Amino acid sequence: MKILTIVGARPQFIKSYPISKTIDKYNSEIQEVLLHTGQHYDFNLSKIFFSQLSLKEPDYNLGIGSGLHGAQSGAMLEGIEKIILKEAPDLVLIYGDTNSTLAGAIAGAKCQIPVAHIEAGLRSFNLKMPEEVNRILADRVSTYLFCPTENSVNNLKNEGFENFNYSNFKYNKPKIVFSGDVMYDAFLLCKNKMKPSDSIYNIVKENGPFYLSTIHRAENTDSKEKLRDIIEGLEEISKTIPVLCPIHPRTKNKIIEYGIKIKNLILIEPVGYFDMLYMLDNCKAVFTDSGGLQKEAYFSNKLCITLREETEWKELVDIGANTLVGSGKKRILKAEAELSNKKIKIQRGIYGNGNSSERIIKVLHEDFS
Numbered sequence: 339m340k341i342l343t344i345v346g347a348r349p350q351f352i353k354s355y356p357i358s359k360t361i362d363k364y365n366s367e368i369q370e371v372l373l374h375t376g377q378h379y380d381f382n383l384s385k386i387f388f389s390q391l392s393l394k395e396p397d398y399n400l401g402i403g404s405g406l407h408g409a410q411s412g413a414m415l416e417g418i419e420k421i422i423l424k425e426a427p428d429l430v431l432i433y434g435d436t437n438s439t440l441a442g443a444i445a446g447a448k449c450q451i452p453v454a455h456i457e458a459g460l461r462s463f464n465l466k467m468p469e470e471v472n473r474i475l476a477d478r479v480s481t482y483l484f485c486p487t488e489n490s491v492n493n494l495k496n497e498g499f500e501n502f503n504y505s506n507f508k509y510n511k512p513k514i515v516f517s518g519d520v521m522y523d524a525f526l527l528c529k530n531k532m533k534p535s536d537s538i539y540n541i542v543k544e545n546g547p548f549y550l551s552t553i554h555r556a557e558n559t560d561s562k563e564k565l566r567d568i569i570e571g572l573e574e575i576s577k578t579i580p581v582l583c584p585i586h587p588r589t590k591n592k593i594i595e596y597g598i599k600i601k602n603l604i605l606i607e608p609v610g611y612f613d614m615l616y617m618l619d620n621c622k623a624v625f626t627d628s629g630g631l632q633k634e635a636y637f638s639n640k641l642c643i644t645l646r647e648e649t650e651w652k653e654l655v656d657i658g659a660n661t662l663v664g665s666g667k668k669r670i671l672k673a674e675a676e677l678s679n680k681k682i683k684i685q686r687g688i689y690g691n692g693n694s695s696e697r698i699i700k701v702l703h704e705d706f707s
């Protein structure tokens with residue numbers, strides 16, 4: 339069986355790690371061809387993950403880079419189609435909800451190759467998010483829908499996916515599988531290997547108890563008011579407890595463009611996965627608008643304050659591990675003040691048991707052998 343895996347953005351390199359490791363166990367029975375769209379290209383957003391996680395070098399790097407949605411996704415679609423025609427894979431494998439995900443889904447479907455979507459069924463119910471558009475469309479043309487949570491399975495059922503009836507590979511409807519979350523697999527595989535770099539080790543030691551924060555969502559960074567409000571909230575908190583903030587280039591550019599002043603926040607370059615896990619392990623709590631980090635906070639037994647109005651990982655809100663505060667300074671400060679009254683309630687199995695990758699590859703292997 340030949341799988342063409344499409345990656346392009348930071349979280350996809352991490353998600354692909356446990357899946358590629360699992361594919362390797364099948365030796366020559368499954369061949370994985372890796373295509374990097376080049377959506378992320380800075381060393382700290384791309385190569386660092388390949389080297390730390392010993393991911394194989396991409397067989398193809400389209401080098402698409404940054405751009406407006408149409409131009410970026412269109413260039414990816416054109417490039418991926420060419421590789422599909424050349425490689426003739428049995429399956430196209432896509433992760434998450436980025437523009438690379440959408441381009442992979444459309445290219446696969448148009449070339450009549452079944453598409454497997456890992457992280458299917460997630461919904462924020464906010465169509466203003468580019469990621470929501472990407473998720474809905476990617477799910478709609480995928481044959482295999484590997485859902486990380488029960489909520490994501492239910493979302494697909496509510497949208498009628500079980501009733502779809504079309505000629506599609508060997509099924510007459512999409513195959514919905516509750517697989518659990520491959521990010522949990524990645525976390526478990528790496529948590530004992532997380533030796534920090536010297537610089538992060540020193541920053542963590544120098545700053546004592548600290549909060550960890552990341553901001554990169556378009557909905558926050560593309561609005562001057564929202565980004566300023568969030569930063570003012572975090573600046574206020576930093577007066578008493580240091581806030582370490584590995585800064586995404588999108589956010590860094592916007593801080594400069596908007597002329598937002600940083601006094602107390604400790605901005606650092608984006609870090610590798612091991613440094614991130616080390617900071618998660620050592621922080622007091624997390625402030626983020628990242629999808630992945632909301633779960634990794636929970637895996638690390640840390641409370642999360644999410645700088646958004648909604649989340650696709652709603653089960654964490656339901657069990658009190660995550661609080662949604664949007665971008666308002668007052669709500670951020672209030673949530674921070676209430677952290678000490680809150681406790682994490684661990685609920686086993688909501689993201690699977692760390693064997694999601696095994697489950698996913700087993701389903702695919704059985705179907706294609």
Ligand code: UD1
Pocket residue numbers: 347348349377378379380383404405435436437438468469554556587588591
């Ligand atoms: C993308 C995904 C988002 C995901 C995030 C993970 C889409 C629509 N968005 O957002 O879902 O959460 O990746 O991090 O696919 N830039 C650099 N260097 C890079 C990459 C980007 O400087 O290596 C800058 C460029 O100015 C670029 C901006 O960051 O315009 C945004 O990059 P882009 O890939 O379009 O979106 P992300 O915000 O990274």
Ligand code: UDP
Pocket residue numbers: 348349352552554584585607608609610611612614615627628629630631634
């Ligand atoms: N991450 C990282 N270094 C950073 C910021 C994030 O290794 O400086 C990891 C993080 O631990 C998680 C993933 O990147 O595994 C999340 O990616 P991101 O927040 O960019 O995207 P999202 O999950 O929101 O799509």
